[in-house]
Amino acid sequence: MQEFVYGEIPVVPDSITDPDARDLDRAFMRSNLEGVQTEAWFHVFGCRRWVRLRRDTRADVVVD
Ligand SMILES: [Zn+2]
Numbered sequence: 001m002q003e004f005v006y007g008e009i010p011v012v013p014d015s016i017t018d019p020d021a022r023d024l025d026r027a028f029m030r031s032n033l034e035g036v037q038t039e040a041w042f043h044v045f046g047c048r049r050w051v052r053l054r055r056d057t058r059a060d061v062v063v064d
Helices: 019-030
Strands: 004-008 035-041 049-058 061-063
Touching: none
Parallel strands: none
Antiparallel strands: 004 035, 035 049, 049 061
16 A cells, blocks of 8 residues: 555536536546646555645646
């Protein structure tokens, strides 16, 4: 296992108004952005806390 698990924080478009459709979008639609995206990271084998950060997926570096 990895020390951290992480993923992008889903942003559901405002154009989707049906609650079930919003749940589906949140669960399955990933933007797979090329660039800076906001992510949530969970420190599995450390402090077991969530941290929110911004990562540039092109260079795999954390920015600000
Ligand atoms: Zn930690």
